[in-house]
Amino acid sequence: MPSPAATLDSNERPTGQAMLRGALGRCPACGEGKLFRSFLKVADHCPHCNEALHHQRADDGPAYLTILLVSHLGAPLLLACYIAWRPSAMTMIWTFGLGSIILSMLLLPRIKGAFVGLQWARRMHGFGAEPLPS
Numbered sequence: 091m092p093s094p095a096a097t098l099d100s101n102e103r104p105t106g107q108a109m110l111r112g113a114l115g116r117c118p119a120c121g122e123g124k125l126f127r128s129f130l131k132v133a134d135h136c137p138h139c140n141e142a143l144h145h146q147r148a149d150d151g152p153a154y155l156t157i158l159l160v161s162h163l164g165a166p167l168l169l170a171c172y173i174a175w176r177p178s179a180m181t182m183i184w185t186f187g188l189g190s191i192i193l194s195m196l197l198l199p200r201i202k203g204a205f206v207g208l209q210w211a212r213r214m215h216g217f218g219a220e221p222l223p224s
């Protein structure tokens with residue numbers, strides 16, 4: 091049974107709420123069903139409200155934003171750690187290499203979910219294909 095949020099007027103699609111729901115891995119329409127069917131694969135339809143999610147075209151956007159965030163967090167932190175403690179090169183490579191990978195794996199699905207939520211809320215790429223009431 092669809093939640094009350096899923097039965098909203100089809101014109102009402104709050105962007106911030108949809109992006110937050112997507113970032114939490116939930117359907118941007120109802121906030122209940124899972125957005126992803128695997129790590130980064132978006133489900134074709136919401137299992138809860140049956141909202142079509144296959145219209146999403148996040149493409150490389152989430153990856154670019156993840157790289158931007160991780161590198162802008164990592165580079166100053168790397169410099170600060172080096173100045174403060176002067177660790178060995180191997181310590182720096184292992185800690186910042188693993189830290190970058192872990193942070194990227196944590197951020198990427200959240201950013202992709204937010205992208206899908208934004209596209210859904212803004213009716214991009216077929217999300218708004220249904221005729222709007224006039």
Ligand SMILES: [Zn+2]
Nearest residue numbers: 117120136139
């Ligand atoms: Zn849903």
